[in-house]
Amino acid sequence: MSLIRCQASRRLLCLLPVLPLILLCGSCSDFWVSNSSTATLIVSPPAVLLKAAVAPATTGDTFTLSATATTVGGTSSDVTSTATWTSSSPTNVAVASGVITAAATGGVAATITASSGGETGSCAVFTYTGTTPTAINVTYTLPTGVTASTIPLGTTFNVFAQASPSLNLVTNQDITSYVQWTLTSNTAGATISTTGQVTVPSTATIGSFTVNAIATFGSSVSPSTLTGSTTFTVI
Numbered sequence: 001m002s003l004i005r006c007q008a009s010r011r012l013l014c015l016l017p018v019l020p021l022i023l024l025c026g027s028c029s030d031f032w033v034s035n036s037s038t039a040t041l042i043v044s045p046p047a048v049l050l051k052a053a054v055a056p057a058t059t060g061d062t063f064t065l066s067a068t069a070t071t072v073g074g075t076s077s078d079v080t081s082t083a084t085w086t087s088s089s090p091t092n093v094a095v096a097s098g099v100i101t102a103a104a105t106g107g108v109a110a111t112i113t114a115s116s117g118g119e120t121g122s123c124a125v126f127t128y129t130g131t132t133p134t135a136i137n138v139t140y141t142l143p144t145g146v147t148a149s150t151i152p153l154g155t156t157f158n159v160f161a162q163a164s165p166s167l168n169l170v171t172n173q174d175i176t177s178y179v180q181w182t183l184t185s186n187t188a189g190a191t192i193s194t195t196g197q198v199t200v201p202s203t204a205t206i207g208s209f210t211v212n213a214i215a216t217f218g219s220s221v222s223p224s225t226l227t228g229s230t231t232f233t234v235i
Contacts, residue, residue, distance in 0.1 A: 034072065035071060035072050035073030036071050036072070036073065036075075037071060037072050037117065037118075038069045038070070038071060038072075038116060038117025038118060038119045039070055039071055039072045039119070040069070040070045040119060040121075041067060041068070041069050041070075041079070041083070041114060041115070041116055041117070041119040041120055041121040042067070042068045042070075042121050043065055043066070043067050043112070043113075043114050043121035043122055043123045044065065044066050044067075044068065044123075045065070045123065045180065045216045046122075046123055046124065046180055046194070047123060047124040047125070047126075047177070047178040047179060047180060047215075047216065048063055048065070048100065048123060048124075048125050048126075048178070048216050048217075048218040049125075049126050049127075049128055049163075049167070049175065049178055049215060049216065049217050049218065050063060050093065050100060050102040050125055050126070050127050050128070050217075050218045051102060051127070051128055051129070051132065051217070051218075051219065052102045052103065052104055052105055052106040052108075052127040052128065052129050053102065053103060053104035054129075055104065057104070058103065058104055059101055059102065059103060059104070060101070060102030060103065060104065060127065061101075061102055061218060061219045061220065061221075062099055062100065062101045062102075062218075062219075062220045063099070063100050063218025063219060063220060063223060064080075064098055064099050064100075064220070065080070065095075065098045065099075065100060065112065065114075065123055066078065066080045066098060067079050067080045067083045067098060067114040067116065067121060069083075069116050069117055069119070079114075079116045079117075080097070080098045080114075081097060081098070082116065083098070083114040083115060083116040084114070084115040084116070085097065085098060085112065085113070085114050085115075086112070086113050086115075087100075087110055087111070087112050087113075088110050088111040088112075088113075089108060089109070089110040091103060092105055092108040092110055092127060093108065093110035093112065093125050093127065095112050098114070100112055100123075100125060100218065102127045103127070105127060106127050106128050106129035106130075106167075106168045107126075107127065107128070107129075107168040107170075108126070108127045109124070109125070109126050109177075110124075110125045110126075110127075111123070111124055111125070112125055124177055124178055125178075126175065126177075126178040128163075128167040128168050128173070129167075129168050129169070130166060130167060130168065130169060132217050132224065133163040133164055133165065133166070133167060133215075133217075133226065134164065134165070134226075135163075135164045135165075135226065135228065136161055136162070136163060136164070136175075136179070136213050136215050136226045136227060136228030137161070137162045137164050137172065137228050138159055138160070138161055138162075138211060138212075138213050138228045138229060138230040139159070139160045139162060139230075140157060140158065140159045140160065140198075140211075140230065141157060141158050141160075142155075142157050143155065143157065148230065148231070148232050148233070149232075149233045149235075150233070150235050151188075151200055151232050151233060151234045151235065152200075152234075152235065153200060153201070153202045153203075153204055153234065154200065154201065154202040155199075155200045156197065156198065156199045156200070157197075157198050158196055158197050158198070159176075159181070159192070159196045159198055159211050159213070159230065160174060160176045160196060161174070161175050161176045161178075161179045161196070161213035161215065161228060162174055162175065163175050163215070175215060176195070176196050176213075177195070178215065179213040179214055179215045180213075180214040180216075181193070181194060181195075181196055181211065181212070181213060181214075182211075182212045182214065183209050183210065183211060183212070184209070184210045184212060185208055185209055185210050185231070186209040187205060187207030187208060187209065188200060188204045188205060188206065188207045188208065188209045188232075188233075188234035189201060189203070189204035189205055190204060190209050190232075190234070192211060196213075198211065198232075200234055204234055205234075206234050206235060207233070207234055208231055208232065208233045208234070209231070209232055209234075210229050210230070210231045210232075211229065211230050211231075211232065212227055212228070212229045213227065213228045213229070214226075214227050215227075215228075
């Protein structure tokens with residue numbers, strides 16, 4: 001019995017140097033996460049403009065979103081059919097298995113959310129009436145004395161997207177929150193947020209970059225995208 005106790009004591013002593021590390025790792029929630037656990041969930045596209053119903057119809061266009069889950073180990077899979085879908089305004093924009101349907105009211109905003117594996121992803125939806133726009137205009141606000149061709153290093157400014165000729169009988173309807181913002185020809189090192197805020201860091205190189213606003217007009221029959229662009233030059 002004393003020999004067994006002695007062996008157990010030696011084992012405990014061997015563990016003492018690494019015990020703090022074990023406790024530290026155990027307190028970190030990510031330490032025990034499996035590679036098969038869901039890390040991110042992306043809903044595509046991130047924003048949709050959906051045409052509302054025209055009377056006497058009570059439902060408008062429908063459009064199918066997709067949900068892609070990526071695990072901690074980096075494996076991606078389509079979870080559109082198995083995710084749980086919800087709408088922040090189900091009476092205006094319904095959702096079922098990723099299919100969104102507009103009701104009869106234009107000018108309504110809704111957030112569609114997909115949940116799977118403990119993670120969520122979302123899509124911003126805006127309903128509209130009238131004909132689908134033919135162009136997207138990108139406008140901007142700049143600091144006093146600054147022009148699109150004379151952007152100083154360290155500048156932050158906002159860009160906006162407008163639908164032309166109109167949406168919901170509103171000329172140049174603001175759709176800034178319902179487009180996907182991207183940058184091309186980005187030699188200046190600028191960045192853009194999902195809300196349209198452009199940042200030119202003080203460490204950027206001199207050059208030009210183009211801001212793109214990509215609008216997705218959802219339809220089960222004839223979905224389409226429009227892109228509006230504006231180029232800026234860093235000096």
